[in-house]
Amino acid sequence: MEEFERSTLKSVGHPRFIPKAKPVSENLERRLWQELEQIALIDPHSHINPHAAASKNLGDILGYHYYTELAHSAGFPRELIEQEGITPKEKVRRLVPELKKIRNTYQYRWLMEICWDFFGFESSDLTESNWEALYDASEQQMASSDWEQKVLTQSRLEGVFLTNDFDDPLTGFDTQFYIPCLRTDDLVFHLSLHKTRQRLAQATGVEVTSSNTLRQALGKLFDHFCAHGAKACAISLPPDFAPEPVTDADIAQVVEKMFASSSDYDLTNEQRRLVSNYVFWKLTEFCADHGLPFDLMIGVNRGVYQAGVYQGRDLYDRRTSLFQYKSLLNAFPQVTFPISVLDHTANPELVSYAWIFPNVVVNGHWWYSNLPAYIHADCQSRLQGVPISKQIGYYSDMYKLEFALPKFRMYRKVLSKILAQDFVQDRGWSEEQALRLGQELLRGNVERIFKIG
């Protein structure tokens, strides 16, 4: 079933572990990559708006925070990027000259692959002299009524997870394809805002007056989401979050007062901790009741750079540990936690925790860790130390559909290098075996872990 190089170097042991001689290892890598490109995907985490999933023009594409924040970081004024009332075309006109400062980045590579693959762009770079023709031509292509379908087909996407506000009605789109996911940051961290409590009341019809009615309201959200085919609950968490159970008694008074208030409510730090912990723990209980995995995206501090562009203000403090989740992981053996870490250096801990805890699944390569150099190191160690059934290879995190293709391609290229080197070359696996591993990472595990189909 496998091919081994029948080495004559018997002295060292069984030929099975003799690494293959590797002239032309690149052809192997390329071959594997091309096979991996054929695997159809269900993207397990995105920010797609199912009512406007594809881009309408290059402005939608260059408006992705990766480009605005990098242009801003390289010196372009936020005021010019975010000026009220400018057209998408004007925004692109302004951003294009800044791109030369970020041509080295891999984010720029995504942009060019979109231009090459979807729009047939023939130049190696987007410049002041060629952008406008591309803008106009691509706008026409994107105006086609089947553009969304064309992007999905070319990207081999067969399902896309969303990130839905807790009060999203979840209607008007195909929830079999655009799969709802209950995003819970607002509930855990922003109940002190009057607006959040209002939204909760409107979404659930429950008038919260106590921890008991708060729990009822949260339960209604899960009923609503599960009735509309939700397959996951998700949250992003700051580096200092350390969930512990909180009793109803601990929280009773503050919940009562907060929900009685008709404005934003001032919490002390300890009250804030109690409310966050209480709600987070209750959400996890509902995940258990409804059989939903709970995606934990660990490590983001919001608003660190106050003068940043939209969505370009968040960073992190690397002094955080999965040890902070000890109580949670022990308390909920029946809940699967696909975990993403923002800081690349948190990956070894994630590998170790997923290696030991049955309910910890490693999940993709998030945001600041979504660079090929980090993906390579992270993916390599995960494949060496974590059961394959507990690994979700990649998610796009995209806001517009066109980004799935270059982002997943980045991952597939890294994966092909690792499969070629570590598995086929070093361990003597057949290419077929290696590709089956890739299939699990890219597709099989997503279906199984999120119970799809």
Place this chain on the structure above:
Amino acid sequence: MEEFERSTLKSVGHPRFIPKAKPVSENLERRLWQELEQIALIDPHSHINPHAAASKNLGDILGYHYYTELAHSAGFPRELIEQEGITPKEKVRRLVPELKKIRNTYQYRWLMEICWDFFGFESSDLTESNWEALYDASEQQMASSDWEQKVLTQSRLEGVFLTNDFDDPLTGFDTQFYIPCLRTDDLVFHLSLHKTRQRLAQATGVEVTSSNTLRQALGKLFDHFCAHGAKACAISLPPDFAPEPVTDADIAQVVEKMFASSSDYDLTNEQRRLVSNYVFWKLTEFCADHGLPFDLMIGVNRGVYQAGVYQGRDLYDRRTSLFQYKSLLNAFPQVTFPISVLDHTANPELVSYAWIFPNVVVNGHWWYSNLPAYIHADCQSRLQGVPISKQIGYYSDMYKLEFALPKFRMYRKVLSKILAQDFVQDRGWSEEQALRLGQELLRGNVERIFKIG
């Protein structure tokens, strides 16, 4: 303006992202690896029981916590793995179907190399259809009276360090080959347990009533171990441990009361810290007196996953630093500290501390860091920044002899890659020079640092 390889593989997309072909130098790497395989070893850290060093059946091998914990992590119930009264063969029967979920792991690779190398197994994987024949055949092989010797010879082992309880009589085996090492976790962290104090009394004949008699008892242990050829003292330490000297006066009262108690003794956190620090510091003084290196294995939190399988419950908190050992490293210039770190991201600190402190030696690749991807990065930086004389390349940490071969082979393969790339290719070293470096890492330094022979 750019050159692209005009691939004909149009199906995957624009030719722009087709990687270019690239050729070889694997023969060099393979040659070095085969030479490294010839180096005979003294394994500087294991958990071998010298009275039952080799395995008796596949159950001993698959019972290694790496397999039980990975199977459990992948979803197999602990109750089925650890059920009372099942035979070794029944345990293997249960575990084999779970192996397909961990075929990607390098731990599985160790297992297969054992099957291939020691038992002549011819299949690429252990499956439900082939395990039983292997079980029976291998059990016969292991029943041979020279099995232990056969394993040692084939593994090129010429000495194996043990991990001995402080009350181990150290008799009934060849201490020249199975070298005693005084393991001290119980003394430092579990003196509050009545059983530990009883064992200490029985082992030393000293009735501890004061810090003075406690010191006497500890001294007796060192006398006993050194009389039986012990070559090291060792301990594993939690991430928050930060040793500082403690005076006899600080500890007098709690020692007196604790040892007067005939049950487990409740220590406050501060008392616990004082007792641990006191005993640890005294042990280090005895290491100084007896010329013993003190192996510090830094970073493990015990029992993090409470429902885990035996030996599969420990994890860590990466928020730890070697800076916590500043006082110790300054206070004991005469004691050599071979240091292992549990968290891969602690390796750069270890490199820096070994680069500066004469008494810090880098020691192997421990437990969760014992994966080829981590070993490669760690070994590479150690070779670039730490004097060669201060590096112990690898230890097996094994419980059964059969594991030395695949574990050391994993290390030798990584090392051959680094020697080939960094030393022969990039620095122009001769292969002979590179192999001398490997010889020091694998054998020479072990002999010198632990004063063997």
Place this chain on the structure above:
Amino acid sequence: MEEFERSTLKSVGHPRFIPKAKPVSENLERRLWQELEQIALIDPHSHINPHAAASKNLGDILGYHYYTELAHSAGFPRELIEQEGITPKEKVRRLVPELKKIRNTYQYRWLMEICWDFFGFESSDLTESNWEALYDASEQQMASSDWEQKVLTQSRLEGVFLTNDFDDPLTGFDTQFYIPCLRTDDLVFHLSLHKTRQRLAQATGVEVTSSNTLRQALGKLFDHFCAHGAKACAISLPPDFAPEPVTDADIAQVVEKMFASSSDYDLTNEQRRLVSNYVFWKLTEFCADHGLPFDLMIGVNRGVYQAGVYQGRDLYDRRTSLFQYKSLLNAFPQVTFPISVLDHTANPELVSYAWIFPNVVVNGHWWYSNLPAYIHADCQSRLQGVPISKQIGYYSDMYKLEFALPKFRMYRKVLSKILAQDFVQDRGWSEEQALRLGQELLRGNVERIFKIG
């Protein structure tokens, strides 16, 4: 004894360091490296004494702390290295036998490249049998009146940043070539020392009696440095430093008392924090006023190893984060902060902060992170995630001019690997494009960021 490929590319240096041919893709890497070697440099950070920039003998070279600390770490007594009154030749005689313990280190490689490139040394290693001839011959070469110029020319150095004490008169040398940089550690951390306050009074003529006059004195330093062509301010910072603004009122009393004192002044921990923060914040304000970048070198604990050799006593605590600089980075958008981190595992945070904050620039590979393995990982992720305009590739940190050549060569080799693999091979860039990237990292960005020429 070793085989070297006798390359005909004499222009780049002695054939000894030309890596061996490695079929195809290596030729690309080598070609890129040789082109990178041609780029003339302005070294943006060194400790060169402009009045004695080049070495006078091998003692100056082997006296570099990298060699003394590594020899000491490998077991050589400090007393023998630092004995009063020994000649440079005697020091070299003592150190040479120790070198065999550190031949594996990359620091040793720098030494050999200096011997090969500058002195025409023909042996592969410096040994007890060949050092003295080299010592004598090289001392003659270094005695030549044009030695400094020869080193500069051969190293392609066209400018060298200094590290000047705040009371340096900055006279007697060409400040266009040896560019002043105001080093401020003493002001921020050692104002409690009487000697520091005396030096400040002497340098500025300001009698400090209040926070107001303290600010005046600091302002005078900036006037003096800028009048003499300073292009940067710089400081090294401990891992627990977390700058916050301090009001004049907060600091008034302690400043008054401290400056009234005629001896070293005892500060409480809180006073120490206030004074450091106040001075640091004022320095940053002056950087803003004078348009000077402020080099932050983050993470060093001084004097961790008390018995270490000169300059070989400092280490770090990896529990630190750039999050500690949140207030500063937000408060001073107009100040450019080239940031270096001491701990390799801090690099991902640095990449993320430079990706978001316009005023954060990644700066070189500092001290314990200045090893090829770390440089490779750090440089690769920086190139993937940070705008190219915000990256200073490398600085020498040297004390003697001869070290620029091997240190920058180490960087150029790593860079050539990354350009070959990640850009030309994986992204299909032309070699010309890749080299333009290298040009920015090595030269262009230094000129632009520090406003030179």
